[in-house]
Amino acid sequence: MRPERTVYQLTEAGERRLRDWVRLLLAEPDGNSTLFVPALTFAGVLTPGEVTAALRERRAELERREEAATAVPPELPRILVLEAEYEAARLHAESEWIGRVIDDLTAGTLDWPADPAALADIEALVKED
Template sequence: MSTRRSPLAMALLSLVCETPMHAYRMQQLIKERHKDDVVNVAQRNSVYQTIERLLRDGLIAVLETSREENRPERTVYEPTDAGRETLRQWMRTMVSTPAREFPEFPAALAFLPVLAPDEALEALQERIAALEARLSALGEELATTATFLPRVFLIETEYQQAAVSTELGFVRGLVADVRAGHIDWDYRL
């Protein structure tokens, strides 16, 4: 059976391959390790739904279920051999093959004439401020975590830093072009 690949499924499967654990611990580790910048675990329900899918598809198995005093029941999961192999296949594909993704910003740029030029400039300036803050936060995170984590665990943060820096340069250039009148706004929608 071919399980649908997703960043969350990859992350959860990777964690149980590291050591057997329960769902709450998986979500907690993703947040503690700042992997929630690249894997969406904001909704606990999505973690449980993904675990159910991995379980149903035979990529993980229940190791044990326990209950401690007044705490809720906890199910600990472990990878199956098929899960370990699937994870390796997913990783090879995710690292080697650029995915066709549909982020919001390029979609918004595709319909930029919906906004008046001054409105677009204001929104782009707000984006510049947000990108500058994000770039600063990523720099601080790298500086701090590099003191106790090997670089191999920080590569996604380095990638994010490069992507945010590139986007910031692009948006600054776009603002300059709009201000200089190099973009024809006669096609307002």
């Protein structure tokens, strides 16, 4: 007879790997945010300071890429640079949002539990009326 369910526990090595992975994905921009969104989901495994540092790194890279996207010869017809305009606008919007999150982290206004394990109990976090 099989057990009703199997419970797994994260090892210390697994926790280190998770934290490294989340930190890396928060810090390094990807082309379409496919990896950034899951990293945001798991950001709670890091400290607010670690998240702030990673997001500052990401924002600096976004600003560098935005500058590169806008560095097109002015004599080119606009139709040839629409893609670059779009990319610059996308990068700018992400950078601005990240700046607001960094401000909230720095000000201490972003709720952050002392124990990341507390985030696993969603029912306790969401109080029904």
